[in-house]
Structure formats: C-alpha cells, structure tokens
Amino acid sequence: MKKMLLLAVFLCSAAVVYAQDIHLDVQKKVLDNGVTVLVWERESAGRIGTRIFYKVDVASERPGTVGLTHMLEHHLFKGSDQVGTESWEQEKEMAHRVEKLERQITDEKNRNAPCYIQRSVFAELENDCRTERLDSLQTELDHATEFQNNLAHTTWYDWAVQSAGGTNSTASTGRDWMKFDIDLPANKLELFMWTERSRVEHPVFRHFEPEKEVVVDQIRRYDNQPDGKFSRVMRSLTYDAHPYGWAHWFSDLTQATREDHWEIFYKYFIPQNTVIVVVGEVEAEKVFALADQYWGSWETGRPSPRLRTVEPEPVGQKRLLVEAAAGPSVAMNVPMPAVGHPDAHVFDILAELLGGSDGFLARELVKSQNIATNSGASGWTSKYPSHFEIRVDGRSNDDLEIIEQGINRVLDQMARDSVSRSDITAARSRLVMDMAGSLQAIGRSAVTIGSMESIYGWEHLNRLPELWNEVTPEDISRVISKYFSKNMQTVGHLMREEAESVTAQNGQPEPEKLQGRFNAGSLNEIRPGNWPFGGPIAEFYLNSITKKPASAVETTVNEQKRLSEDGNEGNGESTDFSDLSATEIMPIAEQPWYSPPWMAVRRPSSFNEPMPVDHFSKLEFDSVEFTPPSPEDYRVSLDNGLQVFVADSDLLPVVQVSVLVRTPESAEPAGKQGLARLTAQLLRAGADEKLTDRLNNLGASLQIQSEPNLTKITSVAPSESGAEVIEALGSLLSSPDFIEVFDSEKNREAIRADRNADDAATKVRNLFMQELYGESHPFGRKVTSETVNAITLEDVEQWYQKYFYGDNITIAVSGDVKREDVESAIGVSGFSDFPPEQQGDSFVAEFQEMPELDGHQIVIEDMDIRQGLVMIGHKGIEGLPEDHAALEVMHHILAGGGFISRMMELLRTQTGITSALYGEVEPGLGAPNPYLWRFGGNPDTILEGVRLALQQIRVMKEVGVTEQEFRAARTAYLDGLIPASYDTPQKIAERLTHHELLGIFAYQSPQYLNYYAGSETELEALKNLTWEDVNRAAEKYLDPENMIIVIGGPKDQIMQPVDTDVEEFLEL
Secondary structure, eight states: OHHHHHHHHHHHOOOOOOOOOOOOOEEEEEOTTSOEEEEEEOOOTTEEEEEEEEOOOGGGOOTTOTTHHHHHHHHTTSOBSSSSBSOHHHHHHHHHHHHHHHHHHHHHHHHTHHHHOOOOSSOOSOOOOOOHHHHHHHHHHHHHHHHHHHTBOTTHHHHHHHTTTOEEEEEEEOSSOEEEEEEEEGGGHHHHHHHHHHHHHSBOOOSHHHHHHHHHHHHHHHHTSTTHHHHHHHHHHHOSSOGGGOOOOHHHHHTOOHHHHHHHHHHHOSGGGEEEEEEESOOHHHHHHHHHHHHTTBOOOOOOOOOOOOOOOOOSOEEEEEEESSOOEEEEEEEEOOTTSTTHHHHHHHHHHHSSTTSHHIIIIIIISOOEEEEEEEEOOOSSOEEEEEEEEESOGGGHHHHHHHHHHHHHHIIIIIOOHHHHHHHHHHHHHHHHHHTTSHHHHHHHHHHHHHHTOTTHHHHHHHHHHTOOHHHHHHHHHHHOSGGGOEEEEEEEOSSOOOBOOTTOOOTTSOOSSOOGGGGGGOOBTTBOTTOOOGGGGOOOSSOSOOOOOOOOOOOSOSSOTTSSOOOTTOOOGGGOOTTOOOOTTSOOOOOOTTTOSOOSSOBSSOOSSSOGGGOOOOOOOOOOOOGGGTEEEOTTSOEEEEEEOOSSSEEEEEEEEEOOGGGSOTTOTTHHHHHHHHHHHTSOHHHHHHHHHTTOOOEEEEOSSEEEEEEEEEGGGHHHHHHHHHHHHHSOOOTTTHHHHHHHHHHHHHHHTTBHHHHHHHHHHHHHHOTTSGGGOOOOHHHHHTOOHHHHHHHHHHHOSGGGEEEEEEESOOHHHHHHHHHTSGGGGSOSSOOOOOOOOOOOOOOOOOSEEEEEEEOOSSSEEEEEEEEOOBSOOTTHHHHHHHHIIIIIBGGGSHHHIIIIIITOSEEEEEEEOOOBSSSOOEEEEEEEEOGGGHHHHHHHHHHHHHHHHHHOOOHHHHHHHHHIIIIIIHHHTTSSHHHHHHHHHHHHHHSSOOOBOOTTBOBOOOOHHHHHHHHTOOHHHHHHHHHHHOOTTSEEEEEEEOHHHHHSSOOHHHHHHHTO
C-alpha cells in the first residue's frame, strides 16, 4: 500500500525540479610570459588529468594550407633534438639537409607554376609536372629522409607516458584550438611538464611523408560516408566567407611541406597562446611552481594574427539537393552568435527543446505525423559566430518537402506560444546534468575547462547554468524570429538512391569526433560539456565528390644526379635566409623561409633557460600501490536477488543510475536477429506518457542501449531527484506496455537495419564473422530488415519474461546520493516487483562448433568506397583463461597498446598505410570471441598492409617480446589501465555491476587501445608475470598460418598491380 501511494504521488506531481548550479573552484595563474595555468583540486583516486591547449584556430590557415593545423598536431608527436632519435648528433646534419632540399623542391615547383595548373574539372590533385632538376632534388631528399627516419624513435612519447601509468594519451585539433592529452598518476606531473615542453621547444618532423598519408587517410575515412558529399557541401554552403566553412582538401594535404607547418608553428606557438590544465589530487601552488620552472623561461612572442574575416549576413535562402546512398534527410542550418553573445546561451536551450526523442521535432514529425525516424538539433559553441543545425531523417524521399514544412511549423509554434517556463526549466536541468557529466572524469574535466578558457574564459562555465535559467519563452520567440527566418536558412534535402550501395566509416573512432554513421540523432550528443567548446566537427573533414581515392602526386624518381650541374645544392637565385645574422634586415619584398627553430639563427619566441632535467628518463617518482575497491563495500541486495552497487560522492550535484539486464543476443532465434535491441527500444517508446513527462520535469535524461550481452538503461539527474528517478526507472522496466508502439517501433528498427547495411565496415565485419563461425552459429548471423520484420509481439513479450527478473538485473548508482536513500527508493519501486527467477525458457543459445581453419581464407568484396577495409583473425578466447594476464600483455605489445604496439607503429607511423589499427581479444561469453585485427587505408597499399600485419603476428609468435617491452607493458596495466578504470565513483559502480551480472568486467576500447582491466586477481597475476609467460602466450594464442582475411573496397584498384612478394605471401 505504501509503495502504491508513493508511486501515485510521483506520477501526478507536475513540479519541475531545478537542478543546482555547478560551481568549479578552479585556480588560475598567468605566468609573466603569458602562459595560463589552471588547476582544479579535487578527488581523483590518486590520478590527474593533464591537458595543454594552444590557441591556434582557423585563422592560422589560408587557401592552400587548409587542414595543416591538424597535420601539424600529428607532426608534433615525432620528437625533438632531445628525444625521438637514436642520436641527434648523427641526425642533425641530415635533418638540416632535408629541410633545405624540400625548400629547393618547393622553389623549383613554384618556378614552374604554370605547368602545375590543373585544368580538368574532375581532378582533385594539381597537375603532375616533371623536370630533370626536380627529379634530382627528389632523389636527394628521398635518400636524406631515409637516413633520418632510420634513426627515428617516433613512438618515444607513448612509451614514456604509458610505461609511467599514463592513459588517454591523444591529441585533437578543433576549429578554435589544438590540444594534447594525458592522464597520469598524481605524483608524475613533472613528466607531463617535461614531455610537453619538449614537444614545442625544438620539434623535429620525422617520418613526414608517412604521417601526411595518415592524415589523408583520416580525411578519406570521413569522406567515405554515404552522406559525405551532402554534409560537406551543406557546411560550405552555410558560410560565404568565414573559414569555419572550409573543408580539408586532398590537394592541400598531399602537397603540404615542412615549411608550411613551420609558418603556423612560428605564428601561433607562443606562451600567450598556451593554456595548461591540471585536474585531480594536486596542490595548485605546486603546479604553478613546476609550471614556472618548465615554462617561465619561454620568451613572449609577437601576438598571433587575429582573424579579420566577418561572415556577412545572408541575403536569401540557400538550397541544396543531393542524391546518394544515404538518407532520406532534411538538414537546416542557420547562423548563431559566438560564445559570450547575449543570445548564445538561448541556442543551448533551443537545441535541448528541439532535439531528442521527446523534443518538439520528434513529437511532431516522428510521433504525430510518423513521417520521420529520427530528429536532432545542436548549436556549436565557438569562438566566432558559427551555425545552428537541425536534421531530420525521413522515411521516404516523397516526405522531404513535408518534413521541411514541419520543421518550420514547429519553429513557428515555438515562436508563438508553445514553449512554457517548465519546458525551459527542464531543458536547463538536462543541460546542467550534461555539464556535470563532463566534469566527473579528470581528463574530460580538463578538456571542458581548457576548451572554454581557450575560446572565452573558463569562468563562463560557472555562469552558464544561471544564464540558462534566465532564458524565457520570450527569448525563445525572439531568437527564432531573428535567426530562423527563411532568408537566414541553408536547407538541404538528401534523397536516397534507389540502387543498393554501401559506405564506410571503418569502425575507427577519432579522439573527440562524431563516431558512427551520421544521423539526425547524433546532433543530440553535441551539448555544452558533452562536446568540447570550439571542438572538432566530423563534417569538417569530408571531402571530394569524386570516388577516386586520393593519393600524392606520383613522381618517378630519377637516380641520376645528387648535385646540380654547377656542383651546388641547387639554391638557384633564391636567398638562404637561414644564414642571415640577427642584425640583418630582410628586404620587405622577399618571402621569408620558415625554417625549424634548431636551424634558425634567431627565433622570435624561444626558451632562454634549459629544462630542469635534460631527459625524462632521469625523472624519479615514488612507487604507488593500487588496491581495487571491494564489491562488498558498495553492495546493496534485494530479497528478489537484484544487486545494487552504490558509490557516493558529493563532488557534483548529480546522480547517475545505470540498470544492466543480461540479454544475450546469441540467444535470439535464428531469423529473428534484432529482438534484443527491439525490446530495449520498446521499453523506452512504450513508457507511460505521465512517467515520461515526470522524468523530463525532474531534469533527468534517459538512454536505453542494447549491447551484445546486455541491455543498459541510464539516467542522469539532479541529486535532489535521485530517489524519484530510481522509482521512475523501476516503473518503466517492471510494467512496460509493448502493444501500442510495437508496429511503429518495429518499422523504425527495420529502417535502421537497412541503413546500417549501407556501412561497409559493418559489411566487412559481417562477412568476417560468417566466414569464421558459419551462418548457422549465433555469432555468424546478422540483423537485417527481414529478420526484424519477422519478430512478433509474442516474441518480445517472451524475451522480456525470459530475461527481466531479479537475479538477472544489477543496478549502479553513483554521485551525490546517500546509500540508505538508494536502498529505500529501490525498496518501494518497481524493481522489488521483479520475480527472483526467470519466467520463461523459450530462448536458448545454441552454439555450434566453429569450422576448423586450414590456411588463409581470403575474401575480397568489391565496394564503391575510397578506402580498403581489412579484418583478419581467428578463434579467440571464451571467458578468462588462467594465463589471461600473459595474453593481455602480449596483445598490448602486438596491437592492443595503441601507438606503442608493433603493428600500429609499423602500419601507421613508419609506412602511413593506415591511420588507425585495432586489435581485439575480448573474452567471449558462451563461445569464443574472435581474436582479430582491423584497419583501413589507401586501396593502393592495403594488401601490403595485410602482408605486414601477418608478418608482425608471425614474428610475435616465433620470436616473442623483448624484456623492455614486457616491463613497459606490465607497468602500463599496473600503474595506468587498471587504476584508471576505477578513478570515478561512476566507473566503480558500473564496473562492479557489470562483473556481478556477467562474471567479467567490460572490455575497454578508448582511443586506439583495446584491453581488459581486471580486479585484484589480475593485479596479482601481473605482478607475478614473467617475460617467458608472455612469450608462451604468444606461441599458444597466435595462429598466423590459419586466418580469415576479409578485405572490402574498390577491388580493381586493390588488386592491380599486386607486388609479387605480396601475391606470394598471401597466396593470391
């Protein structure tokens, strides 16, 4: 009776919860030279998030160098005169020669500029032009770079930080900044200071051409999307003048020179543009002192050029119509002001009102008219005025005009009278929750703080919640009237081609970029805090309309001469400004040569004191012991077997609740794949409308996702709403209504399955799994619109009865909440109504024996995409074998360790064949998962990549790892990957919950890493591990002679011509 009364009050209450403000106590110091240092002292389980931002924005690029700021970020990982080389003394002379030769080649090309003019409309690279002198110079440059690269140790940075317990090592370039990331044990802050100063004091560009190809491949990867042409042109069309509309072009990237990069480096890498952020268990004064030691001697530079371009007001509506193997969709862009403008924060509220599954757009177009499947809206918080974006995915090309009219009708209604104060308060609460979510993890906190400081000032984070609260319905009306009139709109219709086609995303996530095939719902993830302020945009990297893969201009190198005819090095009539003394004055009419700092006689902004320690290896740190949390310290048990894990923290006024239900997709009946996902979506869609409204009024978010082995329901809410949210989730899951929404949701899932079939990476994985397991094995089946349409309402109801019971559900609760309040709320919620044991047995996974592999089974699938996509592998593991720690360390060294892994270093850093390689050895449940490796790259070199990958696997099996590799990889787990898996209350609660439910922890894949971080048992196994154990694991688990190899891409280009060595090795 008590429970029924509480629930009735809960459902009838209409009060809107006002989320508490967030107040960050960030301490700031600006060094005498202009370097800004920000510190947030907070709990962090003994770790710190460290980031360094440089205010190098779109103003740094010009026609001909668009995309080179992003490329410069890559080159700044290649070391300096102190690190990244076996011997700078041996390398220095040749490094000078490389810079000079490249300059001479540039001058020779410019001398023959008319010859390079591309006169064809359909080409994307400049014309190839040859001279005898150019061939001679190129031959010299090739020899010089080969010598230099042979001395390089370009993964020095990743070895330095990972072997010190560093995690989340990455970098990214936004529209408004460049940043470098690493999380470390709190006592190793000085390592961050040392490595980051080394990065910019005397950088050396090693492996320059392979790294250029890496960036080109990243652009190529985004260009593969079926809506790539549409998204790229929509973005460009939105802007008449501002560089936010510039796309990265292959012609600029492939012809980029070192000097182009030095130009950007000199103008923007100065102390006044530098922001250092440290978050975690540190003392601010000690951080400031250390920063002054390392950065205080950097001389102030000449202020960077400001961006003078101002986007003019639109003169009329712009329209775009594109037909592609994507969509159908309608996109609408309008201008929006920059951060700090009085209207900017109104757009945040407007995006939250319009977007999402319960937003104004979805209510009208998805639910009411049933002409759309998804809708989204977002405003891009930026340093300069940018654009607000709306996108709606339709069901049919015939509905696009109606959808566009519907968008305008929704906007018109909102401008007139349909937005209430309670709507705004609920939207504001959700925005505050998003912001709080971005401040939980130390690394993400540092990004949120640093990105806002870089574009406006970190203090604005504390002001935003109050600014959002000040938004009124009249503000919404005014902003819509002012910015959304037809004259301000750029409208695009993406019509779906009738012919079947595929595309690629390559399954390779870039740090802090939109992931997965773009759809309207993606926009709903872009919110303040969720998305770095001034951060990167996936469309920014979309390129050419043509299908032909881009590659650098091919030049047949002439090996004839190493010197020009007159015996000199070919300076011609150019002046070598590197020889100018500091007192000489450059003629105004001369174009300066931007040479590297270690060649320049004078540098405008240099360090005038050496580093406190001349090499990072001389830094000494105390060892830190880590003990994983005990499950019993967090556990709450219900009478029906349901287990709850509570990790409380008052750091932020937020509560997160995650409900995990074991729902193995392997148990789906043959021919009805997609049942688990459809059931999960029906839970959300079938929720009582009053309950949905209440969650909205509580300022709570709700996300339901289906994974291969579980369904996950997550809600984030203000701390004062925690108990009510738990009750709401209990009601949502214990009494779902599938009947009313079954047909519409099944139709949406069928459409989604068809659209997923467009993705070439998905197609390659499906082919791989079918070859490895056979089509009758649960792991070899795939979801299609046919399998979804075969699912009945009875199937869904039986699936629910089979898996939704007490002993099959676990709950994680974290944040500003008391354990006793959680226990009380769950006790009177629908969670206590779940039966303790399963109620049905109609779904049983039937695992057949995997086919035995005999040699290499190669499948090459012809696909109209710009990359070649590769997946190779064989049978992996089920559960955790006794020698799992040895397997993990071996895998980390081979492929799972990101940039320090052998395969990544060879295929990306040294050869540029791929921009990213991933290795997976995830423990299987019920049957072994595959042990696989995957990558994508230029179709011309993809088979060589396969040969090199197999070669590395073979070498690992036969030769094993070195003792140095073993020690570094083991330390990476002991001091980094495992402790970092527990560094927030949310991680603690969710990890314990996942392990309780499935018997294993979640497999992790951040950035380019893939690894399993376990418990105290694994820690002990790692401590006792030996080098010989790891090599035995390589012999046991690797089988390079028996592999499934699936390659997707333009087959003719992949196969012709094939190098004889490659052909023989792969037995083609």
